[in-house]
Amino acid sequence: MNAKRGSLRNNWRKLIVPVFLSLLLGSTFPALAATVVVGTCMPTKVSYDSITDAVEGAPAGSTIQVCPGVHAEQVVISKSLTLKGITVGNSGYPVIAPPPAGLVTNAYSVEGAFWGLGTPLAAQVLIQGGADVTMSDLTFDATGIGSSLCSPFTLVVGVLVQNASATLNEVSVKNQLNVCGAIGNGQGIWSQNDTASPTTVTVKDSSFVNTAQAFEADGANVTSTVTGNSFLGNPSSPYNAITVEGGNSTIDSNDISDFNYPPAGTNVGGSSFGIFLNCTPGGTLTGNVIANTQVGIYLSNGCPTTAALTNNTISNAPLVGIFDGAINGVIQGNHIRSTMTAIRFPAGESNLVENNVINDACAAYGSDPAAGTTTFTGNTVFNVVNVSLVNTTSLCP
Numbered sequence: 001m002n003a004k005r006g007s008l009r010n011n012w013r014k015l016i017v018p019v020f021l022s023l024l025l026g027s028t029f030p031a032l033a034a035t036v037v038v039g040t041c042m043p044t045k046v047s048y049d050s051i052t053d054a055v056e057g058a059p060a061g062s063t064i065q066v067c068p069g070v071h072a073e074q075v076v077i078s079k080s081l082t083l084k085g086i087t088v089g090n091s092g093y094p095v096i097a098p099p100p101a102g103l104v105t106n107a108y109s110v111e112g113a114f115w116g117l118g119t120p121l122a123a124q125v126l127i128q129g130g131a132d133v134t135m136s137d138l139t140f141d142a143t144g145i146g147s148s149l150c151s152p153f154t155l156v157v158g159v160l161v162q163n164a165s166a167t168l169n170e171v172s173v174k175n176q177l178n179v180c181g182a183i184g185n186g187q188g189i190w191s192q193n194d195t196a197s198p199t200t201v202t203v204k205d206s207s208f209v210n211t212a213q214a215f216e217a218d219g220a221n222v223t224s225t226v227t228g229n230s231f232l233g234n235p236s237s238p239y240n241a242i243t244v245e246g247g248n249s250t251i252d253s254n255d256i257s258d259f260n261y262p263p264a265g266t267n268v269g270g271s272s273f274g275i276f277l278n279c280t281p282g283g284t285l286t287g288n289v290i291a292n293t294q295v296g297i298y299l300s301n302g303c304p305t306t307a308a309l310t311n312n313t314i315s316n317a318p319l320v321g322i323f324d325g326a327i328n329g330v331i332q333g334n335h336i337r338s339t340m341t342a343i344r345f346p347a348g349e350s351n352l353v354e355n356n357v358i359n360d361a362c363a364a365y366g367s368d369p370a371a372g373t374t375t376f377t378g379n380t381v382f383n384v385v386n387v388s389l390v391n392t393t394s395l396c397p
Contacts, residue, residue, distance in 0.1 A: 031059035039067025041088040051075050051083070051096070066094040066138060073099050074106055074122070078129040085137035095139040096124055102148045107160055110194040111218035113245040113278075115155060122149055123160035124176075130197070132165040139172040142186070150180035158211065161191040167202040174209040177234055184236035186212035193219030193247075204228055213239035220279075222247040226254060233259035233272060233293070240273040241293070248282045251275060259293040260318070268319050268394040273298040277326075283307035290314045296336070301325025301347045309334060320344045320394055321361075326351060335359075340396050341366040342384070345374055354378050362396030363389040 037047040038054045042065065048054040051071050054064045060079040068091035075096065085094035103122035109115050124140050127133045140158040149156055158173045159166070168189065176186035188211035191201035201217055202225040208214040209232045217224040224244055231241035231254065238261040242251055259272035271294035277283045278300040285307060290296040296314035299305050299322075308330040314321045314337070321336035322343045329351045336342040342358040343365050345351070349372020358364045359382040366389045367374075381387055389396060 033059055033061035033063075035063045035065065037065045037067060038071065039069060041067035041086070055079075055081065068092055068094050070095045070097050072097045074103060074124055074126070076106060076126045076128070077133055078131055080132040082134045082136075083138065084135070085139075087137075092137075093139065094137070095141050097141050098124070098144055103142070103145060103154075103156060105154050107157075107162060109155075109192065110162055111192045111245070113218045114213065114216065114239070114243070120152070120154040121157050121160060122154045123157040125159045127159070127161045127164045127166050130164055133161075134167045134169075135159075135171060136169040137171070139174070140176075140188075141172075141174050142177070143175045145175075145178055147179060149178050153180060153185075155185055155187060157187040157190050159189045160187070161189070161199075161201055163193055163195050163197070163199065165199045165201065166191070167200075167204075168206060169202075169204045171203075171206045172209075173206065173211060173214070176211040177237065178212075179236055183238060184212050184234055186237075187216060188212075188214040189216075191217040191219075191222050191224065193222045196221065198223065200225070202227075206230075208232065208241070210234050212237040213243060214241045216240075216243040216245070217247055217249065218245045220246040220281075224249040224251075226250070227252045228254065230255045231259070231274075232257055235260055235262055237261065238264060238270060238272055240276045240298075241290075242274070243276045244278070244280055244283065246279050249277070249280060249284070251283065251285045251288060253287040254289070256288065256290045257292050261294065264294065266319065266395055268295060268323065271295055271319055274314070276300070277305055277307055279303040280305050280307065285309045286311055288312045290317070292316045294318050295320045295323055296339075297321075298323040299326040299329065305329075308332070313337075314339070320366075321358075323394065324351060324353075330354070331356060336361070341389075341394060344394050345371040346394070347371055349373055351375070352377075356380070357382075359383055362386065365389070366391065366394065366396060368392060 063082040105120040107121040109119040173188040177184045205228045241256045256274040264271035273295045274290035274293045317339040321339040342361040345367040355378040363386040
């Protein structure tokens with residue numbers, strides 16, 4: 001009897017101890033990251049019917065593979081994940097599109113740069129809560145929104161990153177353009193940070209087509225890297241290809257074209273810019289090609305802005321090639337062709353303009369009477385009506 005009782009006791013111990021340990025470990029440690037699939041294209045893996053279901057179901061750190069096809073939904077991400085489109089057979093076009101009932105408000109602006117603080121936003125993908133998200137091989141297409149967000153006004157956004165970080169590689173961002181009245185409004189990729197915690201946004205080797213403001217980063221603690229992308233504008237929108245408000249940035253090797261807003265006429269302030277920096281303590285702009293855009297690069301003089309512009313090519317800028325309101329800036333090795341004023345100095349100071357090539361302009365250099373000291377060295381000028389012009393407008397008579 002005692003031997004049998006001891007044997008039963010040992011058997012119960014063998015059963016209870018593993019169960020106890022599994023409960024203890026499950027309650028102490030987070031679930032392990034996994035790779036899951038949205039759709040039915042990879043039947044051997046754990047799959048979900050929608051991206052939203054996958055985001056909610058997958059543990060932080062997981063990879064979500066998105067099958068080709070149209071995924072009509074708005075997605076909110078509050079944990080660190082990787083979302084990656086995949087190619088199956090002859091199909092490789094996973095698209096995040098508006099749901100059948102249309103986009104709805106799912107966020108509000110936390111910065112008041114171009115859009116006022118508290119502006120309602122309808123983001124196709126919203127990344128928030130300190131998450132760090134990587135996305136690749138995906139298309140964000142807002143086709144079909146029409147004027148549905150005009151009354152009451154809600155701004156359409158392709159990917160909204162609020163107080164979080166994101167890396168987007170080989171994505172396509174298109175048709176975030178909501179025509180309310182005469183002006184096309186919208187944001188392609190928009191990063192906002194109103195906290196003291198640093199965040200980053202990186203966009204590489206991606207395509208922007210028919211968006212209003214294609215890329216924007218707002219906040220002193222956002223660091224932006226925008227490299228190797230293509231941007232194509234729309235004449236119904238007065239906004240810019242790349243806008244950085246407040247943070248450091250590296251903007252390198254992008255192709256920008258057709259950011260023109262005809263109603264602006266000769267009003268530089270109301271026109272579209274290829275690249276716009278405002279209140280940035282440090283910006284590096286290198287190797288960008290900007291064509292058929294009203295103002296190629298605009299460095300604001302409304303607050304201290306510092307940037308280095310090197311080896312950029314700007315052509316067919318109807319108003320200004322480079323609007324240099326920077327302090328302690330560098331404009332070096334750029335090629336500027338076919339513009340009204342190649343380089344405009346509104347009120348900046350202590351800038352170095354070196355080894356640039358200017359061809360076909362009404363004025364190579366246009367300065368406001370209040371402009372500070374600029375050092376010119378090694379520049380080459382061809383076919384200009386005025387090498388240097390001092391006036392109170394950005395235009396050349």
